Amino acid sequence: MELDEFRSALDAWLDAHAAELAPPFEGTGTLDEQMAQLAKVKGAAYDAGWTRWGWPERVGGLGGSPLLRGYLGEALTLRGLVDPGGYSMVEVLAPTMIDYARPELAAEMVPRLLRGEELWCQGFSEPGTGSNLAALACRAVRDGDAWRVTGQKVWTSFAQYAQRCVLLTRTGPPESAHRGITAMFVDMATPGITVRPLGTMHGGAEFCEVFFDDVSVPLDRTLGEEGQGWSVAMDLLPFERSTALWHRTAFLNRRLEQLLIDASSDSLSAAEIGDVFVQLFALRARSRGTQHRMAAGERLGPETSIDKILLATTEQALFDLVGAALAEDVALGDDTAAEQWRAQYLYSRAATIYGGSAEIQRNIVARRLLDLGAEA
Template sequence: MDPETFRRDLGAWLDDNANDLTPPYEGIGSMDAHMAHYSHVKRALFDSGFGRYGWPESVGGLGGSPLLRAIIGEEINFRDLADPNAWTMIEVLAPTVIDFAPPELSARLVPPFLRGDEMWCQGFSEPDAGSDLASLSCRAAETDGGWVVNGQKIWTSFIEYSQRCVLLVRTGQPESAHRGITALLVDIDSPGISYSPIETMHGRRDFAEVHFDDVFVPSDRLLGEVNGGWRVAMDILPYERSTTFWHRGALLHRRFSDLVAQVSAAGNRGDAAAKALGQAFQWIVAFRSRSRDTQHQLAAGEQLGVETSVDKILITSAEQQLFETARDLLPGVMEFDDDLAAALWRNDYLYSKAATIYGGTAEIQRNIVARRLLDLGPES
C-alpha cells in the first residue's frame, strides 16, 4: 500500500474508532492504566490490519514499507491515543529479533508482541556498564541444552509488564570486551529472575534493577552467534533511531501546538513569547527534516550507522528546548498549579531530562559525531 493511501485510510479508521481508542484515564494516568490501554490500541490496530503493515509476513505482518509504521505512530501521537514510550519497545526490539532469531522462533514469538498481547524489554545496561556497554559482566555459562545466566542489569524499562527480554551477556573471557558478548531472548518468568522497580523523578515505576541467579536459558533462544552479541546490539541502533524517533517527533509537534494554544489563552502574545516559541519550533522542524531522510533510507534498505547520532542530538535538543520553553512561557504553572494541563507539563518537563541519557548520552553522541563523522581526532 502506498504511504498516502495508508495515512488516509488509517486516519479515517482512527476517527471512526476514536471513542474506543481514547484512553479511559485523564492526563497522566497510572503506569498500569497506560500499559493496559497501550495493549488495547495495539490489539485493535493489529486486528484491523493496519498494525500488521510494514512487518514481514513471516511474523504475521502484511508486508510493505517501514514508512507505514512511522505513519501509524505519527497518527497515534497526533491524536494522543497511546503511550509513545511503550511503543518504542516494539520498534526497537522486534526488527532485530526478526533479523537474528531462528525463523521459527520469531514466527512464534513476534506476532503476540506486535499485537500487544506481550511486552518485551531490553536488558543491556548494568551498574558498571552503561556508556561503556562492552564492559558488561552479567555472565552466561554454557550447560547441557543452553546457558546458565548470573549477574545484574539495571534501568530495564517495562520489565514489570514484560514477558521476554533481549539480554546481553558475557560468554567470552572478561577481557574479551565486545567480542565476548552474546544476545539471548529470555522469558521473564524463568526461575531465578527477580527485580526491584525504580521510580523516576516524575513518579513512575518505568524501570527496574534485575538480578539473574542461575537462570537457565535454552539454546534455541540464541540471537545471532555465540560471542556475536555486539552485532545484535549494533543492529538495534538504527531501529532505535528511526521509527521511534519519528513517533516522538510527532508527540513533540502536538505538544508544541498545545503550548501555543495555552500561551495564547494566557494572553502572552508579546515578541519575546513569539521568539521563544519560534526557537522551540525550529528545533522540532530541524529534527523532523533530518529524520524524514532517515526514515526513507531505512525504507530503501540502506545501512544506517553512526550518522544517526545527529538525529539523537536533534531530537533530545528539541524535546528539552520545548519543555524549557513551556516552563518559561507558563511561569509558575509547572511548579505550583494542580490542574491537569499543569501536571502534564510538569511530567513532560521532568521526563525530558532523561532524553540526554537513554539510548546513548548526549556526551557520547557528540563524541561520535566529532570522532567518527568529523574526524576530529582521538580522545585526549
C-alpha cells in the first residue's frame, strides 16, 4: 500500500472507531492505565491490519514502506490515543529482533509485540555504565546449552510490564570492552529475575532496576553471534532516533497546539512561540529526512545523533515556554490539565539524558561526523 492511500484509509478508520479507541481516563492517566490503553489500541490496530504494514512478511507483517509505520504512530499520537514513549518501543526493539534473532524466533515473537499482547524492554544501562556502555559488567557464562546471567541493569523502561528483554551481557574477560559483549533475548518470567520500579519526579515509575541472579537463558536466544553484542547495540541505537523520534515530534506538535489554547495571550509573546515553532519545524524536517533514508533502505548510523540533539533541545524549549506561560498551574495546579502539564514539563528534563545524553550525542557528531579527533 502506498503512503497516501494508507493515510486516508487509516484516518477514516480512526474516525470511525474514535469512541472505542479513546482512553477511558483524562489527562495522562496512571502508568497502569497508559499500558492498558496501549495494549487496547495496538490490538485493535493490529486486528484491522494497520500495525502490520511496514513490517516484513516473515514476521507477520504485510510489507510496504516503513513510512507507513511512521504515519501510524504519528496519527495515534496526534489523536492522543497512545503515549509515544511506550508505543515507540516497538520501533526500537523489533528491527533488532528481525536483523539478529533466529528467523523462527523473530517470526514467533515480533507479532506478539506488534499486536500489543507483549511489551519488551531494553536492558543496556547499568549502575556503573550508561554513556560508557562498552564497560558493562552484567556477566553471562556458557553452561551447556544455556547462558547463566548474573548482574544488574538500571533505568530499564517499562521492565515491570515487559514479558521479554533485549539484554546486553559481558561474555568476554572484563578487559575485552566492546569485543566481549553478547546480546540475548530474555524471558522476564525466568526464575532469578527481580524487577524493582524506580519512582521518578514526574510521577510515573517508568523505569526500573532489574537484577539477574544466575538466570538461565537458552543459547538459541542469543541475538547475533557470541561477542557480536556491540554491533547489535550500535544498530539498535539509531532506531531510538528515527521512527520513535518522529512519533515524539508529533507529540510535541500536539502539546504546542494545546499550549496555545490553555495559555492566556498576554503570557506568551509571538517571538517566543515563533522560536519554538521554528525549532519544531526544523526537527520535523530533519526527522522526515531520516524516515525517507530508512525507507530507501539506507543503514542508519551516527548521523541520527543530530536528530536526537534537535529533539532534546526542542522538547526542553517547548516545555520551558510551558513553564513560563503556565507558571502557577505547572508549579501548583491540581486539576487534571495542570497535573498533565507538570508531569510533561518534568519529563522533558530527561530529554537530554534518555537514548544517550546530549553531551554524548555532541561527541558523536564531533568525532564521527565532523572528524574532529579523539577525546583528550
